[in-house]
Amino acid sequence: MADMEKSVLPSGWGQCSLADVAQLQNGFAFKSGDYVEWGHFLIRIGNVQDDGIDLSKPAYVDLADVKAKKFELNEGDILMSLTGNIGRVAVIKKEHLPAALNQRVARISPKHGDSLNREFLIHLLRSPAFFDQLTAAAKGAAQQNISGKDVLAAVISLPPLAEQTRIANKLDELLAQVDTIKARVDAIPDILKRFRQSVLAAAVSGKLTGSDYSKWINSKLGDVVEIDIGHAFKSKEFVSEGVPLLRGQNIEPGALRWLDTKCYPDAKLREFRHLFIEEGDIILAMDRPIVSAGLKLARARATDLPCVLVQRVARFKSFDAITPNYLYLVLQDISFSNYLVPNQTGSDIPHISGKQILGYEIAYPSLTEQKEIVHQATGLLQICSQLELAVEEARSKVEEMTQSILAKAFRGELVTQSTDDEAASVFLKRTGTKKTTTEE
CATH class of the missing domain: 3.90.220.20 (DNA methylase specificity domains)
Structure with a gap:
């Protein structure tokens, strides 16, 4: 795969494959015949969404089988979709448990706590440069597929561990602000929908123009x-x-x-x-x-x-x-x-x-009144349509903002570098990583 960034690495950063610092587990191929009425919530591809775990259309399995136990999920596990909308990343929370890992969903975790910060890893997997590598490796026309090997082969730019923590904390802060903006934007369509219906209801009841409904x-x-x-x-x-x-x-x-x-x-x-x-x-x-x-x-x-x-x-x-x-x-x-x-x-x-x-x-009402009702209602509904278009544009801008922040973070432009941080080359060498290029 291509490097995440072709430009010169920031001071203290190193470059390696994800496999050098992380491990991946593929899910188990549970069969629909294994489903039970209640048990472990089976995390399938459709449940893994960018904004979290989707709890709709649940399926459950019994993990009494010892062989299946290793596919039991834990709070904080990082999951990625490998089929369809590839590269979606979600994190298991306490309310999702007990849960089990299904096929075509991967669990990714740091290999060494002293080389890869878990929160940094989550943001890294969601970064535009990482996703671009997954897309380049994907196979299939109607439905894209990537393998666990494809994910682990991705080349990453890795800052010192202390800087990873600073980056993760800063991203948490900034992306929380973006999420607040997104939530406000996402609330507008429902408001506009109610406004549109109130206009229509007023139009066909005479209230919009003050018409005498009793004469209709x-x-x-x-x-x-x-x-x-x-x-x-x-x-x-x-x-x-x-x-x-x-x-x-x-x-x-x-x-x-x-x-x-x-x-x-x-x-x-x-x-x-x-x-x-x-x-x-x-x-x-x-x-x-x-x-x-x-x-x-x-x-x-x-x-x-x-x-x-x-x-x-x-x-x-x-x-x-x-x-x-x-x-x-x-x-x-x-x-x-x-x-x-x-x-x-x-x-x-x-x-x-x-x-x-x-x-x-x-x-x-009369044709004359109908014409006036249509005139007033159309004007209000056109304003509503214009606002709906503005909302879609705002949503696009919010998404661009998220991607811009992530890209900046993984170019080393979000937080300052410190000479006191242990360089990536040091801990990568300590953990036995051979294929590493660094600039200190």
Whole structure:
């Protein structure tokens, strides 16, 4: 592997492979048949996240077998993922115990307490330069994999032990501040989500404009609009180039996404011209209409065209007494999602029918008032969208800040060097490390 840093090492630092100062244990290949209702929490790849151990979707094993005992985890153990999102580092805490180490997860620890500080090791494994080496060594296209040997072969720049402690302490201090900033930024989307829903609720109840709600007309959705439901195009006739098919998978809350696009020959679509989507059309997924991010409802943009409607996807049309823009507000209001939930059918894939969609009860004012409601609500929702984009940018900046601090630390720029510190070359030689380059 390439060196962590090509530049000249700071005074007193040395360079070696991770294997010279650390040891690694691979997990055991527990089988799903070994799982029990309660026992040792099995730490699998998905449980190892950069922000700690994910406790969701737990599996448990019984470590009564003596051979499996060596895979029992302890408080403070440092773990790394070796498959998929490689290089994620997490630390076992008391609340995770009892726990066991599964395959494709590695436990890494210092070989010698007088050459490698444990807290320094945690930060080192999370540093950009170390991760770059793992990425370079990874194999597999669809799913990346690294071996324990790949991890141990990484070349590291090692400061004196006393400086390692100073670096680790400084990183703990700075990264705690970054975590505080991150927590504040991460709290904003929920605030914006509540604000967005309050705007929508006010819009469809007349409160946003001070409209007299008692004069609004109440009716079922089917009394004022119609829907088109797409055609069941045969998958054997799909082609790589043609007209994109608008399927439920292409609908996300607020936008159409074309990451997994299926196409149909244009020549075979002559009888389906009525199912071609137009700019501004309101589209609703009928299979699994509600996901964690919200309702799979969107409006078609010019960049989404051409595309054609597929079965189990609804397009609203033939507006009478309400405008498309007002309807879009009505459907985004949480009341519509709350109506859909108990009316869904199917256990594996929840489904909503066209009849159920059109059975939703709505209230609407005059067309003039609808226009004013849409104008005011759109302005507020646009501000909300702008703030959401700013939050994403802030999150990116926070991540850059973390990586910048780590990079600076492992270039020797975070704390001062001291001539009183025992040089890395000394303790590396004492521990028997042969392949070492140092500059003192």
